[in-house]
Amino acid sequence: MGDQHADALDRLRGICGAFPEVAERPSHGAPTWFVRGKSAFVTFGGTVTTITRSRRSDWSSCSTSATADKDDGELGRYRDRGRAMALRWYTVVVDCRDVRKQARWWAEALDWKLVYDTADECVIIPSWADEATLQDTPWERIGPGMVFVPVPEGKSVKNRLHIDLAPHTSQDRDAEIARLERLGAKRVDVGQSAEVTWTVLSDPEGNEFCVLSSRDM
Numbered sequence: 001m002g003d004q005h006a007d008a009l010d011r012l013r014g015i016c017g018a019f020p021e022v023a024e025r026p027s028h029g030a031p032t033w034f035v036r037g038k039s040a041f042v043t044f045g046g047t048v049t050t051i052t053r054s055r056r057s058d059w060s061s062c063s064t065s066a067t068a069d070k071d072d073g074e075l076g077r078y079r080d081r082g083r084a085m086a087l088r089w090y091t092v093v094v095d096c097r098d099v100r101k102q103a104r105w106w107a108e109a110l111d112w113k114l115v116y117d118t119a120d121e122c123v124i125i126p127s128w129a130d131e132a133t134l135q136d137t138p139w140e141r142i143g144p145g146m147v148f149v150p151v152p153e154g155k156s157v158k159n160r161l162h163i164d165l166a167p168h169t170s171q172d173r174d175a176e177i178a179r180l181e182r183l184g185a186k187r188v189d190v191g192q193s194a195e196v197t198w199t200v201l202s203d204p205e206g207n208e209f210c211v212l213s214s215r216d217m
Contacts, residue, residue, distance in 0.1 A: 005131075012044055028091050028147050029116035029123035089144045091123075092163070095151040096205060103148040105204055109180055110165075112146070122148045155206040158190055164198070166212040173214050177201070180211070 009031060016022055016033040024033050031044045096102040103122030107114050116123035125145040134142060167173045177199055181187075185201040188208055192200055197213040 009044055012042065016042055026116065026118075026121065028093075029121070029145075086140055088140055088142065091145045091147045093147045093149060094207065096148050097151070097154055098205070099148045099150050102203065102205060103146075105183060106146055106148075109183055109185070109203075115145075120150060124148075159208050162207070163209040164212055165209060167214045169214045169216045171214065173211070177211055 012031075013024065016024065019033075019035075022033050022035055024031060026032060027040060027043060032040050033042045034040050094102060094106075099119065099122050100117065103114055103117070103124055106112070107124045110124075111127055112124045113127050114122060114124050123145055126143065129142075167176050180201060184204045188200045188202045190200050190208060192198075198210045200208055200210055202208050
């Protein structure tokens with residue numbers, strides 16, 4: 001974190017700390033402030049701080065929802081287009097029995113990096129994503145990360161949402177699938193026919209994902 005971000009975070013901590021019954025803890029890898037340990041009302045995301053709508057019962061009589069950018073550049077570009085800023089797909093959250101094991105497995109499978117690591121939450125992001133690159137990338141063009149959180153139950157039915165992976169045409173698709181299998185992925189039959197162009201696999205906790213045909217777009 002750069003000096004400018006650190007100063008902004010320190011100022012935000014001072015403001016939030018002045019409110020009654022407010023505590024700070026990370027959420028999806030970002031410093032977040034909660035009212036009475038339950039309702040999040042501020043999340044610090046580096047260049048963007050999100051202020052979340054609060055209920056009157058939380059402690060506030062105000063119910064304001066806003067996003068404040070330090071230089072208003074991103075919001076300004078969207079206003080110039082005559083429309084509101086679109087929501088960004090920020091992350092994919094995966095329920096796990098073993099948070100750290102799952103996070104490390106997916107980090108190795110995708111060649112991503114682990115940026116937050118606790119027993120209650122782990123976060124991985126693309127290896128190319130560093131602070132300088134993210135600052136130079138428009139907000140809406142930054143892709144999602146993956147967050148792993150613990151749950152007591154195991155997986156019991158087929159997922160309603162899954163991840164599709166695709167090799168580039170310059171890669172050996174069969175070799176990539178074999179690599180995933182060496183890491184612990186297993187081939188899964190979800191009713192697909194033998195003619196499909198994708199391969200269905202599951203991660204070590206049984207979450208299905210697909211490896212598509214090679215492509216360059």
